[in-house]
Amino acid sequence: MNNWVPSWWPALLYSAKTAVAALAALGIALLDGQAMPFWAMSTVYIVSNPVAAATRSKAVYRALxxxxxxxxxxxxVPLLVNSPLMLSLALAAWVGGCLAVSLLDRSPRAYALMLAGYTATIIGFPAVNRPEAIFDTAAARVTEILLGIACATVVHSLILPQSLGSRLGPRLDAWLANAESWLADIVDLRPGPDQRATFEQDRRRLAVDAVDCxxxxxxxxxxxxxxxxxxxxxxxxxxxMLLLLPILSGLADRRRGLGDDPALAxxxxxxRQWLADGTDAADQPDYLAGAQPASHWPDLLRESFLVRLGQASMILRESRQLLGRLDDPRRALPAALAGERVHLRLTNDPGQALLAGLSAMLAILLVTAFWIYSGWPDGAGAAVMTGVFCCLFAALDNPVPMILAFGVAITxxxxxxxxxxxxxxPRVDGYVELCAVLLPPMLGMGMFLLHPRHGLLATAFAMGFFSALALQQEYNADLERFINGxxxxxxxxxxxxxxxxALGTTAADAAIARLVRRQHHDLARLAGANSPPDPARVLSRASDHLSLITQRLGAGDDRAVMGLSDVRIxxxxxxxxQLRASGDRRLRVACTRLLQATSRYFARSAPGDAPPPALLVHIDRALRSTLGAAPPRAGHGGELIGSDPATGRAALVAFxxxxxxxxxxxxxxxxxxxPA
Known part of the structure; x- marks a missing residue:
């Protein structure tokens, strides 16, 4: 950021833009005679994001x-209004089902289904006493939500909008700079043994940063x-970026194994010279020029290192070309890059999703049972907020602290x-005066929206403030109803x-153990597949597992090291x-037996169990089937899986x-x- 821009300016600008959008939504709702204008105001604070693209993305899925x-x-509601218990069960099941399915998709699309769950309770539970007005209530809710969405989208898109590129571009550039630094450290055999733990921890954080991107x-x-x-x-x-994680990690392993090998000089x-010239400014060296077919173990290790070094250099160069194209769309790309199509897919946890949905369903049922049998006139609000709280934090291993913090902020x-x-x-007369008295607290609340720790709580405070005010067409305040509601x-x-x-809390150690087991199940399925997999899906799922594990660990934990090893595997x-699919009969048989043994090992063993010696025998038999092949060919960096036997040989050495x-x-x- 420029030195002349105060550090508080972005927060104030964002707060002012959000307040303008909320007050505009309030004014339009009042002018149009809407019943609950505060719904539109709250929506503005919920969907707003400093990045205009994220605001529009969230707006689309919130509307849906x-x-x-x-x-x-x-x-x-009309179908089950005469049976309160059945209606409660139906709405609770709807929330739980929508929540469970939404947790299986970690893209913005998930927000639509989660919101569809608790929106039904927001409309349905208060309409129990007036079922004949359910359509009007639903129409009002949809209208005011869409109004808040429209105001937030227009304001954040037109008034000093922040492009996603201005947020994502520097992060991508910084990530690639860290990857280049990692390669330089590998080439120079840094760091020393006393620094290696901190060094490896920093490198594992690259997985978290990559998945965040x-x-x-x-x-x-x-x-x-x-x-x-x-x-x-x-x-x-x-x-x-995801591909560089296992390649650089494997390259570091080969470098430590070879040490100061004069043949690598x-x-x-x-x-070193290529890195010094800039990875985007020069063609990468051909590290395998003049190499002879490898057969003995030191030669195989050296060949594997050179293969990985060539892959890392090529991928870094192509990454810089792609980033340059993003900075300048007029910049041409090589045909192989321009025509590439990649589909990344992150992992999900069906067990956790089902448990979260069950927790939300049970919590809503408990509150509605209390509401029905106690005769509490304002119990609908409690049932609604129970569903909201359960949904918002269901993705966390332990949602309880955030539910409590969010609840404290609202109350x-x-x-x-x-x-x-x-x-x-009571002293305000007219919309202009109303805006004048509301603007100071709105600006104050908004100043915390961008804070990394307090932003979510500031949003909760704003939601609580607008909901408690419950601004309507006419001033109608009732202290007893205010307290009771x-x-x-x-x-x-x-x-x-x-x-x-009671149901949905998972300790960090248990969550990590579950993630490691899922990673091993993925490895077993991958080895047991009958055809070569989509490399992008393999990488994205494995790297995402590593990211989720690393986020839950402190410094120096060996389980993150194992997670990075699993990505390489x-x-x-x-x-x-791929080697099995493209090899001759002898190689296909050897690879098939190796993959079958690998699938059995990861399917049946617990994390941390040593692989059986028979698996080593299968690896060596497959290796022997590749001996005599020509050295690997340099190719397009996006080709994760080379089809020639020599590239497969380097993969077997790494395995x-x-x-x-x-x-x-x-x-x-x-x-x-x-013998096996």
């Missing part, structure tokens, strides 16, 4: 979710800059809203937190699958190093091998 939820409520890039199609037309370029670049000198706004409702608003939020917090603590298996790092050297003659 609102319409679906309203339709569900209109269908269920993948998630941020889901908003690219909604950007208004040239980035919107460059979505394929963004996906190709993200694919290479020419290639290392070329790599802490209630006394402040009471001061305004009973002390300030807002007490429901306390019950909702307790119910959502209590049920989540996933790539190795994908390469071996052997990953699973059996301390095994005896490979014996090309196979003398004394233990």
């Amino acid at each position: 979710g609102t319409i679906i939820g309203a339709a569900a409520a209109v269908f269920m 993948v998630l941020l890039a889901t908003h690219v199609p909604y950007d208004t800059s040239h980035w919107r037309e460059a979505n394929r370029t963004v996906q190709a670049l993200l694919y290479r 020419p290639a290392l000198a070329d790599a 802490s706004a209630i006394p402040f809203a009471g001061i305004y409702l009973f002390g300030v608003l 807002n007490m429901g939020q306390l019950l909702a917090v307790l119910a959502a937190a209590g049920v989540s603590a 996933a790539v190795n298996i994908a390469q071996i699958q 052997r190093r990953n699973l059996f790092p301390d095994a005896a050297a490979f014996d090309p003659a196979g003398i004394g091998g233990v």
Whole structure:
């Protein structure tokens, strides 16, 4: 940021833009005679984002979710209004089902289904006492939500909009700079043993940063800059970022295994010079020029290192070309890059999704049972907020702390809203005066919206403030109703937190163990597949697992090291699958047996179990089937899986190093091998 721009300016600008959008939504709702204008104001604060593309993305899916939820409520309430228990069960099941399915998709699309779940309760539960007005209530809800969405989208798109490229571009550039630094450290055999733990921890964070970029890039199609037309370029670049993680990690492993090998000196000198010249300014060196077919273990290790060094250099160069195209759309790309199509898919957890949906359903049922049997006139609000709290934080391993913090933020706004409702608003006459008295607290709340720790709580405070004020066409404040209605939020917090603590809480260690098991199940399925997999899906899922594990770990935890090793193994298996598909009969048989043994190992063993010796025998037999092949060919960096036997041979060497790092050297003659 420029030095002349104060550090508080972005927060103030964003706060002012959001306040303008909310007040515009309020004014239009009042002018149009809408029943609940505060719904439109709250929507503005919910969908707003400093990046205009993210605001539009969220707006589209919030609109879709609102319409679906309203339709569900209109269908269920008239049908089941005479059976309160059945209606409660139907609405609770709807919320739980929508939430569970939404958690299986980590793209912005998930927001639509989650919102469809609790929107049905927002419309359905309050309409129980007036079922004949359900359609009017649903129409009002949809109209005011769409109004808030429209105002937020227009304001954040027209008034000093922030392009997604201005947020994502620097992150991509910084990530590639870190990857280039990693390659330079590998070439120079840095760091020393005393620094290696911190070094490896920093490198594992690259997985988290890469997946964060993948998630941020889901908003690219909604950007208004040239980035919107460059979505394929963004996906190709993200694919290479994910690909660099296992390649650089494997390269570091080979480098440590080879040490100061004099035979590597020419290639290392070329790599240093290439990095010094700039990865986007020069052709990469041919590290395998003049190489002879490898057969003995030191030669195989050296060849594997040079293959990985060539792949890393090529992918870094192509990544810089792609990033340059994003910065300047007039910049030409090589034909292979321009025509590439990549589909990245992140992982999901069906078990956690089902448990979260069940927790939300049970919590809503408990609150509605209390509401029905106690005769509490304002119990509908408690049932509604219970569903909202359960849905918002269902993706967390332990949602209880955030539910409590969010609930505290909402309820802490209630006394402040009471001061305004009973002390300030009675003296206000007209829309202009109303805006004048509302603007100061809105600007104050908005200043915290961009804070990395307090932004979500500031949004909760704003929601609580607007909901407690409940601005309508005419001033109509009732202290008893104000207290009684807002007490429901306390019950909702307790119910959502209590049920989540009983059913939906997972300790960090248990969550990590579950992620590691899922990664091993993925490896077993990958090895057991009958055809070569889509490399982009293999990489995105494996890297996402590593990211989720790393996010839950502290410094120096060996489980993140294992997670990075699993990403390398996933790539190795994908390469071996391709080697099997393109090899001769002898090689196909050897690779098939190896893949079958690998699938059995990952399917049956617990994380941390040593692989069986028979698996090493299968790796060595497959390796022998590749001996004598010509050195690997340099190719397009997006081709994760080379089809020539020599590239497959490098993958087998890497697979052997990953699973059996301390095994005896490979014996090309196979003398004394233990039969499988």
